[in-house]
Amino acid sequence: MSYGGYLDLSTLLAAQRPISRPEHHDELLFIIQHQTTELWLKLVLHELETACELLRADELAPALKCIARVKHIQKTLTEQWSVLATLTPTEYAQFRGVLGNASGFQSYQYRAVEFVLGNKNAKMMQVFESDAAATAILRRALESPSLYDEFLRLLARAGYPIPASVLERDVTLAWTFQADLVPVFAEIYANPDEHWAAYETCEELVDLEDNFQLWRFRHLKTVERIIGSKTGTGGSSGAPFLRRALELTFFPELYAVRTEIPG
Ligand code: HEM
Numbered sequence: 001m002s003y004g005g006y007l008d009l010s011t012l013l014a015a016q017r018p019i020s021r022p023e024h025h026d027e028l029l030f031i032i033q034h035q036t037t038e039l040w041l042k043l044v045l046h047e048l049e050t051a052c053e054l055l056r057a058d059e060l061a062p063a064l065k066c067i068a069r070v071k072h073i074q075k076t077l078t079e080q081w082s083v084l085a086t087l088t089p090t091e092y093a094q095f096r097g098v099l100g101n102a103s104g105f106q107s108y109q110y111r112a113v114e115f116v117l118g119n120k121n122a123k124m125m126q127v128f129e130s131d132a133a134a135t136a137i138l139r140r141a142l143e144s145p146s147l148y149d150e151f152l153r154l155l156a157r158a159g160y161p162i163p164a165s166v167l168e169r170d171v172t173l174a175w176t177f178q179a180d181l182v183p184v185f186a187e188i189y190a191n192p193d194e195h196w197a198a199y200e201t202c203e204e205l206v207d208l209e210d211n212f213q214l215w216r217f218r219h220l221k222t223v224e225r226i227i228g229s230k231t232g233t234g235g236s237s238g239a240p241f242l243r244r245a246l247e248l249t250f251f252p253e254l255y256a257v258r259t260e261i262p263g
């Protein structure tokens with residue numbers, strides 16, 4: 001066994017192939033920024049899927065360890081935007097044309113992470129119709145209970161009064177705000193010492209969402225400085241579309257409960 005053999009570096013390092021002609025110096029940065037993101041997303045999915053399985057088996061502590069790792073990856077991904085921010089609008093404009101209609105909309109791993117965190121949207125699968133492998137990964141994520149679903153099921157098994165409508169919901173649909181969950185969390189947040197495991201997990205989920213939003217925010221800000229208000233190659237309005245995505249929330253009840261804490 002050798003370093004390059006074990007890591008299959010010949011495959012990995014042959015996969016950066018700029019297509020601009022003459023080759024633009026900065027296209028390699030653009031490719032590597034995306035590829036490293038996709039590699040980390042692969043690990044994020046792996047960890048979140050395992051976290052779901054562990055929650056299903058009532059193994060909370062190891063599930064929290066997976067979530068902790070995901071949080072560190074998210075921080076790396078958010079920090080990484082500063083590398084791409086060295087790409088000036090002038091430089092990007094010189095090779096943007098070669099990207100055609102390609103865009104981040106077509107990242108199936110990103111979409112799968114959104115699904116695992118509960119932002120399900122079956123329509124988003126259309127983009128991947130001609131990609132059987134991507135469709136299989138997304139279908140699994142769409143049809144499986146989200147991380148939040150698994151946590152709420154675990155709470156129900158532990159005796160918390162989780163409404164049946166929540167436990168029996170169609171997990172292929174996007175999560176919508178469940179007002180009757182807020183009192184359950186209010187009790188947990190009012191008495192953390194008595195509900196430590198649940199309390200800690202709630203805060204870990206809020207960390208995950210917070211980190212996800214910070215990634216989205218840095219994407220938006222990087223996009224604003226590189227393409228301004230141009231429309232996206234994927235056909236969206238560009239920055240306005242990405243700005244609206246900042247209003248999405250995975251765990252709305254965990255934010256709502258904060259308003260209910262007396263004091
Ligand atoms: C010059 C750099 C970038 C620009 C100008 C840019 C621009 C955009 C725009 C305008 C969109 C909306 C879709 C569209 O109409 O095209 C988008 C979506 C997206 N981009 Fe980027 N992007 C950049 C870099 C990146 C990088 C490095 C990643 C990392 C993988 C990424 C991931 C995504 C994802 C996942 C979406 C879909 C978001 C969603 O559906 O909520 N982008 N991007």
Ligand SMILES: N[C@@H](CC(=O)c1ccccc1NC=O)C(=O)O
Nearest residue numbers: 099102103104105231232233234
């Ligand atoms: N949507 C970007 C293009 C872009 O960023 C992109 C193009 C091809 C492959 C990945 C991309 N990254 C994220 O959207 C743009 O409108 O310039």
